[in-house]
Each structure stands twice: as structure tokens, then as C-alpha cells.
Amino acid sequence: MIVVPVALGDRSYEVLVGPGVRSSLASVIPERSRRVAIVTQPELPVAVDPGREHRVFLMGQGEEAKSLATVEQLCREFSRWGLTRADTVVALGGGLVTDTAGFAAAVYHRGVAVVHVPTTLLAQIDAAVGGKTGVNLPEGKNLVGAFWQPHAVLCDTEVLATLPEREYRSGLGELAKYHFLGGGRLDELPLDERVASCVRIKAEVVGSDEREGGRRAVLNYGHTLAHALETAGHYDLRHGEAVAIGLVYAAELARALDRIDDERVAEHRRVVSAYGLPSMLPPGVDLDELVELMARDKKAVSGLTFVLDGPRGVEPVTGIDRPVLDRAFEAIRERREEPA
Structure with missing residues (x-):
């Protein structure tokens, strides 16, 4: 124990x-x-x-x-x-x-x-x-x-x-988040140690910011889009599946803002893919609806707010313009091959 x-x-x-x-x-x-x-x-x-x-x-x-x-x-x-x-x-x-x-x-x-x-x-x-x-x-x-x-x-x-397999995989979506909050290569640990490592990270963050006055917001990494996807899709996606998509979107958004490089984006995609989780938007999703839902996020007290990776690590970022959001959306949209 x-x-x-x-x-x-x-x-x-x-x-x-x-x-x-x-x-x-x-x-x-x-x-x-x-x-x-x-x-x-x-x-x-x-x-x-x-x-x-x-x-x-x-x-x-x-x-x-x-x-x-x-x-x-x-x-x-x-x-x-x-x-x-x-x-x-x-x-x-x-x-x-x-x-x-x-x-x-x-x-x-x-x-x-x-x-x-x-x-x-x-x-x-x-x-x-x-x-x-x-x-x-x-x-x-x-x-x-x-x-x-x-x-x-x-x-x-x-x-x-x-x-059930899908329920367990949904948990892996939340676990993937901790890779970027100081957990490193959690996928290499035995299950008990993997769970304990995630709990330690969360405990340390909560201990420093119990009521989400600042630092605790990092625990919502990937969640701004995730919650919007869940609400827009009437919870067709499991929470961890939505978080996985949200993590990749956050990485693409950080790259669009020149906060991280291509290699760091690739690491987000590697982690999500290794856990067998989705990384692209569901087909037919309404981007305007997602933006409206993201604006209702609890972190959004002064405009759209995302938790993003960057040179100082993961942190909240506000005031992101719609064209930048759309560039990141484009990077995670399914692309179907046109018939010849």
C-alpha cells in the first residue's frame, strides 16, 4: 500500500x-x-x-x-x-x-x-x-x-x-495530462505507482492552491475544449476521450502562439496515441458552438482562458483571438481524402 x-x-x-x-x-x-x-x-x-x-x-x-x-x-x-x-x-x-x-x-x-x-x-x-x-x-x-x-x-x-475497456481508456485520458505536469513517462511505471504518482502531483498542486485561485488551474490542462466537446455532444464522448482531444488542441494552440515547438506538439500526440485515445475533433462539430461553450468555462473571468504549455511550463493564458483558435482547430480536424 x-x-x-x-x-x-x-x-x-x-x-x-x-x-x-x-x-x-x-x-x-x-x-x-x-x-x-x-x-x-x-x-x-x-x-x-x-x-x-x-x-x-x-x-x-x-x-x-x-x-x-x-x-x-x-x-x-x-x-x-x-x-x-x-x-x-x-x-x-x-x-x-x-x-x-x-x-x-x-x-x-x-x-x-x-x-x-x-x-x-x-x-x-x-x-x-x-x-x-x-x-x-x-x-x-x-x-x-x-x-x-x-x-x-x-x-x-x-x-x-x-x-469495461472504454471506461479504463477514458481514465488514461486524464492520466495523459499528468505527463505534462511533471509526471514524465508515467506509462513506464507499474499501475499502483502510476496512480500514486498522479495523486502526488495533484496533492502538491492542491496543497499550494486549494481553491483554484491561481496555480490549481493547471490541473484543467486539456479541459477547456474537453468540457465544451462533452456538452456539445451531449456526452457521447467519455471525459477522458474529450480530455485527450483537448490536450492535443492545447498543444496546437500553444504552437500557434509560439509557446512550444513542433517536437513538443509531437510529444503530446505520442502520449495520446500510445494510450489509444482520440486526437481529432468528432466529425460535424460546430466550431462556433464550441467557442461559445468555452467562453462559459469557470476559468474564463477575463475572456477566453486556456491552460497552455510553454517555456515556464503549463499555465493559464488569457486573451486568445478567434483566428488563433481556428488555426488550432484546423490542426485537429479530420481530413477526408477527396475522391479521384
Whole structure:
């Protein structure tokens, strides 16, 4: 087992990484908790035992379930069961569950403890760590939420073997991001160390900027276009697939701004391709719609804002003109051969 600390003063906690660590759940539940509400989804082939009275609360599948309606439903069910502010919520599932259950825990009784047991690669290396919770609106992804740090996170790598191939590959899209945030050649590490390395990078960034006042924005590398693609396509793309396209677009955008060279762009494409992920825009996408959606991104407080690679590393960049956006779009558009 690998233990990664997240240093946040009196809100510090540990992330446990390794096969079978979900069996440690009872030991990380706050002692004062008499009851545990386990939020999960139907047919998830993973179970946990918090070692005290507990009840399972189910939420729906798909991004449509990541909504304010689901948060209200969960909070009402918590109330009817008698969950108190001394008790604990356990989020058992992928990023959709940790984001939604984490937000419900943040607002129920103005905040109850939450422990995340992420069951997807994407959730283990990103969604479950760092305290960002939230749900979607029809106008965009993750537009309503709260910062609510978990009491602990259990990244059980054993459960990753149960994932469908596409779900696991989606997690690799988020993992690809960490290659460019100091992770180096993560693809050469064993799985447990790969997950732990990503968690360490995120923990270090979160520890220096808990509420995304500056540096934490780098964790959204590739996400500005990714979230727009997800919303425009009604979530036909998995999150990690959209992030992979977003990473290549960010590289092309950085090259168009003379921030990086051709070799660095090629490295982005190599990493994405090595994980079997897409690097081109889906056919038929409306560029005007994507630009409009990107303008609603939470980072966009003074015009379109992207996290881009450059001579000082990955950092937020604002004030990018539409012609530059279009040059980068052109570099990731599918080109069909004209008939002879």
C-alpha cells in the first residue's frame, strides 16, 4: 500500500493506493460517526463495509444524473433516514459519483464528512482527490459545486480490473495530462505507482492552491475544449476521450502562439496515441458552438482562458483571438481524402 498525504492544515487527509485498500474503510471513518450513507450506482460490482450501521443510496447512470435534482434526492433520503452532521457519506463509484455525492455531503447540514472510494482510473487520479465537488447544468459541465475536502480517499487498484475497456481508456485520458505536469513517462511505471504518482502531483498542486485561485488551474490542462466537446455532444464522448482531444488542441494552440515547438506538439500526440485515445475533433462539430461553450468555462473571468504549455511550463493564458483558435482547430480536424 502507498500512502500519499494531502497537506491542507486542519483539513489534511491521506490517499491510500493499492490492491485491496477498500478493506480499510472502517478504519478511516470518523470515530464519532454512528451511521454511514453509501452513495453508489446500480450494478456496480464492488462492495464496501464501513464497520457500522449503514445504508446504500443509489443514483442514476450517465452525466444526466450529475444534477441538482440528484443532490436534492440524496439529501432528502439522508434526512428521512436520520443522517446527522456527525455521520459520514461514502462515495463509492467513478467521478460522477464522487462529484455528486461529495457535493451532497458538502451541502447536507452545511457539511458532513465524506470518504471517497473511487472505482475508476479517472476518479482515482483526479475526481476523488482535491475536494472539488459539483454537478452539471444544461448550460455546461460542473457549473455548480463546492470545495469540500474528503476525510480520506481509498484508491483500490484491484477494482480497476472490473472496468469495461472504454471506461479504463477514458481514465488514461486524464492520466495523459499528468505527463505534462511533471509526471514524465508515467506509462513506464507499474499501475499502483502510476496512480500514486498522479495523486502526488495533484496533492502538491492542491496543497499550494486549494481553491483554484491561481496555480490549481493547471490541473484543467486539456479541459477547456474537453468540457465544451462533452456538452456539445451531449456526452457521447467519455471525459477522458474529450480530455485527450483537448490536450492535443492545447498543444496546437500553444504552437500557434509560439509557446512550444513542433517536437513538443509531437510529444503530446505520442502520449495520446500510445494510450489509444482520440486526437481529432468528432466529425460535424460546430466550431462556433464550441467557442461559445468555452467562453462559459469557470476559468474564463477575463475572456477566453486556456491552460497552455510553454517555456515556464503549463499555465493559464488569457486573451486568445478567434483566428488563433481556428488555426488550432484546423490542426485537429479530420481530413477526408477527396475522391479521384
